[in-house]
Amino acid sequence: MHSDYLVDQNFTDITFLEHDIKYKEYENCTFTNCDFRACSFVAVTFIDCNFLDCNFKGSKINHVSLRDVWFTKCDFTSVNFAMTDQILYEFHFKDSLLDYAQFYSLKLKKMQFINCSMIAVDFMESDLTEALFDNCNLRHAVFMGTTANKTDFSTSYDFIIDPEKNKLKRAVFSTENLSGLLKKYDLVIK
Incomplete structure (x- = not known):
């Protein structure tokens, strides 16, 4: 080479x-x-x-x-x-x-993550506008100051995203994974 x-x-x-x-x-x-x-x-x-x-x-x-x-x-x-x-x-x-990968402060607009393991990934301050997370494990992923407008999380799971500390306008979630948005309130969801 x-x-x-x-x-x-x-x-x-x-x-x-x-x-x-x-x-x-x-x-x-x-x-x-x-x-x-x-x-x-x-x-x-x-x-x-x-x-x-x-x-x-x-x-x-x-x-x-x-x-x-x-x-x-x-x-x-x-x-x-x-x-x-x-x-x-x-x-x-x-x-x-992609476990423990870091995407800190990157512009990742329209990025596609399909069937990925993304445990403890760092998306702090990243722009994920219109990104797709299709069937991804987002356990302990860090979303802080993240822009995720129009991002599709509907088939992904095990995430915690604070809507007060991230931009989520028109982001897509399923009823099955909605609890990840409410975790900080210590609610019991059945």
Whole structure:
């Protein structure tokens, strides 16, 4: 991997090292069963890329640009996304492990989280306007000063969101998960 610009390539069963990934741009590439745990992402761009069964657990995501990127069945346990490039970015997660990940103060408008484990994820001060949380476990996720207007939580579960400390205008909830909005009142809901 000596080129700085890689397009239309498939990467399978590769363990990436730090020097393999820095200062690179990948366009329309697919990564399958790759291991990025040893990587510290610096000045890396992914455009129209797909990641399947990849491991990013504990990796350093610094100054990474993600443009129309899908992560499916990937492990992002304890990854901090706060330093991702926020100019022209769009990325989504499906069937992925995001426990203890940090999205502090990011603009995540229209982001999709589908069938993800998101235990103790930090969304403090984030903008989740029109995001979709489809069947996600949000146990101990932190929502504080979060904007979640028009966000769909209707099929997600085990969350606690204080409507007085977050913006939830026209957010969607189901009757089954409404108790997560009332937790601080110590009500008994049957």
